Amino acid sequence: MTSQPSPPTTSGITDALALLHDLDELPTADHVARFAAVHNSLTMALSSIDEV
Numbered sequence: 001m002t003s004q005p006s007p008p009t010t011s012g013i014t015d016a017l018a019l020l021h022d023l024d025e026l027p028t029a030d031h032v033a034r035f036a037a038v039h040n041s042l043t044m045a046l047s048s049i050d051e052v
Contacts, residue, residue: 012045 019038026034 010045012048013042016041016045 016038019034019041023031023034
């Protein structure tokens with residue numbers, strides 16, 4: 001019997017995308033920082049799926 005890896009979770013992706021929900025309430029000057037945070041979160045979440 002072989003051990004199979006557990007399926008990837010999408011919680012990190014969902015959490016990252018949740019950062020965009022209130023974007024329209026932030027001052028425009030804060031959008032770049034929020035997009036950078038989302039990008040970093042997605043990078044980490046997607047990298048962990050492939051165990052890169």
